[in-house]
Amino acid sequence: MEALRARLGRATAAAAEAGVDALLISPGSDLRYLLGIGGSSFERLTCLVLPVGGTPVLVLPKLEQPGYAAVPVGELGVEFAPWVDGEDPYALVRKALKRTDRVAVADMMPALHNLRLREAVGGDQVLAGPVLRELRMRKDAVEVAALRDAGAAIDRVHARVGEWLKVGRTEAEVGADIAAAIVAEGHELAEFVIVGSGPNGASPHHSVSDRVIRAGDVVVVDIGGPLAGYNSDSTRTYVLGEPEFEDVRETYAVLEAAQRAAVEAVRPGVTCAEVDAVARRIITEAGFGEYFIHRTGHGIGLDVHEEPYIMGGNDLPIEPGMAFSVEPGIYLPGRWGARIEDIVVATEDGVESFNNRPHDLVVLPA
Template sequence: MNADYEGRTRACQHALSPQECLVLFPGPNCQYLTGFRDDPMERHLLLFVPREGEPTFLAPAMYAEQLAETWVSDIRLWDDGEDPREHIEAIFSTLDPDRLLVDDRLWARFTQDLRAATDAEFGLASEALADLRIRKDEAEIDAIRRASRLADRVSEEVRTLDFTGVTERDLAREIDSRLADVGGEGPSFETIVASGANGARPHHRHGDREIEAGDPVVLDFGTRLDGYPSDQTRTVVRGGPPEGFEDVHDAVREAQQAAVEAVEPGVPAEAVDRAAREVIERAGYGEEFTHRTGHGVGIEVHEPPYIVEGNTRELESEMVFSVEPGIYLEGRFGVRIEDLVVVTAEGGERLNDSPRGWRPRAPAGR
């Protein structure tokens, strides 16, 4: 991924006040500024970003090679057997911060070690990073676009499968396998295969229920490329659908189209939610649309901007978010249709283009 990590960091530093210092650990914020990707662990691995000067990595010695691949040159390593808290005190003795903006997800044990090493006030890293991350640069949009194309390919392939008699869990495994086969870096999140009445639960994952002929099946999945996710949902039926299903599917599809058409710079996020909700309310299913219309997508699958009533934040070019209205009839079935959309000067550009109808293609070989 050809990202300007140093440029992002300098922009972040510019957003800090004098004597403020950002403290991050492995996760989305650290990846955004440096390109370093890893999971948090019990060892101290921290990134210090002061208002002035160069950022500093404090890390276990075993990470020397990985961190050397980042643009950060000041890397202070500690060996097992050493006390990393002494290094934290040494860094603070040089920086002398008045205020620390710590990673919003920083583990409590590391926060306590920071508190013991400084008298600085504490805040959250999102104060400096939220407005930077909410708009995607060219490299980020390209990665999400390519990941979306891979999800589309698998979505079209799944439509050719005869999954009658297959369990939700086995179909989810098949989807994950196909995402890897087309070049994805693993699922963006735990793949959702929700059949029949399970589809009325918006975040049902998958279970051992066998999919029956005529079951509406909600398929919600994505993959990652260069660390960035895709996220799309389709609802399909193999066999004759249950009574009322086609009307519900038509309403959701119309609502999604209305929401996408409402996207343009300067429009409040809540207006997109309202556009979808009004269609579903007119169809008589307002009480069955139980979640927001969308969420931002970037390094994280769920991040700002949230497309929900009450969010008056105006949309800006290069924001990326999902548009995913749904109707959920308890004990019967659910329908959700989701695409990722990027805001452009002309409006909302869909990043997904797989079929949105409910009818599958004929199974391969038939």
Template sequence: MTVPTAVPFTLEDYAARMARVVTDARAAGLDGVLVTPGPDLVWLTGYRPTALTERLTMLFLQEDREPTLLVPTLERPDAEGAVGSAAATLVDWPDGADPYAAASALLRPDGRYGVSDNAWALHLLSLQTALPGTAYDSLTRRLPMLRAVKDDNELARLAAAGAAADATYEEIVTVRFAGRRETDVAGDLADLLRGFGHEQVDFTVVGSGPNGANPHHEAGDRTIEVGDCVVLDFGGLLAGYGSDTSRTVSVGEPSAEVSEVHEVVRLAQQAGVEAVRPGVACQEVDRAARRVITDAGYGEQFLHRTGHGIGVTTHEPPYMIEGEELPLVPGMCFSVEPGVYLAGRFGVRIEDIVTVTQDGGRRLNDSPRDLRVVG
């Protein structure tokens, strides 16, 4: 597989994102948005500090001021190296100075601000102490769409990440499973993801036999046996954007029960994907997938939401879950990953990343969803 070269994001791309955030913040009744190191800062500036320390780094986005990025003096050279930071005025503070005094000078004393979810409590509480008249809201609560809708360049990166995950799956089913530990297969998955272009591997779940019935099992020392059903869930970042896919395989010929459950999950996943279209509430994707599993008698064994958003991180809004009435919008990307988990026995999960199009949904994963037999 040839890994496509990502088109670099430009200064104009980052400036447009900042402007959009300011507009959205105003519509949400906020006086501005405060962004600390984490996925929001990466998306808005391209800046990822080399170390997350107690020193305050914060991007200030407000309607009545130019974007401003406050950084420790010793980290200024790194911040200047990020393409998007040039769309903001860079202000630094030296060790020994009070960074909250510098931050306070950039804020209204009675303002209400959205704060990125990665903000340290230390920084938020110190701002409240410095400006007791200010109020703060979580960006996820006030601006859940912040990173949810992807542009064409972002979609291309997500598609490339999905293709690399597909290529990884096609290779992993050719290796030996029986007689090896889960951690051995997980190591193969990590090597393959990197080999197909991922710069970061976030997870390599290998849940064999009864371990597959735990949705958050990762990989352990259990030796995989002939007759096991094995859940594989793996992903990471390629060109800064995430992959996340799940397939379930059988070591040797599957039992009739494993085949039956797998088919139920496959049909549920298909139903969830088919429910995707603009204007539909997120919860309808969950309902469509869950209905198939419930009708088959396994409703109590579907233990988690149907999906989560993906972008510069592998988990972000929106979430496909009952009660989430946010409407789907073209450019949103998220997983559709129903599963059935029979405690102490086995589990089955099938997952693809889907993007909302103008008239429906499009999978960003194309690897086979049938029950593959491995050795």
């Protein structure tokens, strides 16, 4: 509860500093960050009104109010403004605002509500994302602990992949077993399961297919999901027996060196672009630059992908509490691919990894 109160206070202060009169937050990860519950967005409006210098108000359908019973509104100083069908919820939002010259609206608010709020509230409307992401990028101790737990849970799933990844099974069959294990380890759901075998491993966002896994296949397994709201995301690369292609081990050694060096480069003051450059330089100097086709990493927390993004051109300095993936990959079209991914957090003087499974190419029985 103390963490939520602090976040509401920081959000209000950030809004004032950004020159906006209020934040209008619809259900989603921003609402979960501020109130501890994400809610769901339907045709009926739910909106947290967070005015600068005023009382926070949660406008919501009365029939949805029981779903927010766990929100400690009294301790947080938040008021409920329930409404029933036939009433105008947009007028309730307008009533909760002290000023409406410039308000910031949640990035993912449905147009169904955004357009009607524009009519009811008036004034200039901007995105709330630039205000809130400055807060959400810097994880507090509660969030760091949650990400640490999620990382340990997904490590335990990777430790068991050899039970399911076998010659003669399809990617889909392996993926179903992995998804069940993710949930068994405490995740709310398996947000994504990538089992990219053979040439499918050269497609970074391949999911699963009916391709039958063969001896010699290199297999990329990228898995994760939310645990207590905070996401895991980790990739390891496996091979069934002796690799089909002679260049696998030598190429994988380049990838392993790049990923290790990029993690070691993380510390406060280093920019996101500089971390990306460390991994990219090693891969490029080895002759595989054109086969590293995505950024080195993405922020993670209540969303799987959020700020900061570890990529060229992003000169944002890394600060303590910033959590993100470090996941270079090499993808050889039509042949095979590989990726190594850990979630890390910048500390006061370096970096902590939330994923601690071995990084070497995992050899499974053919």
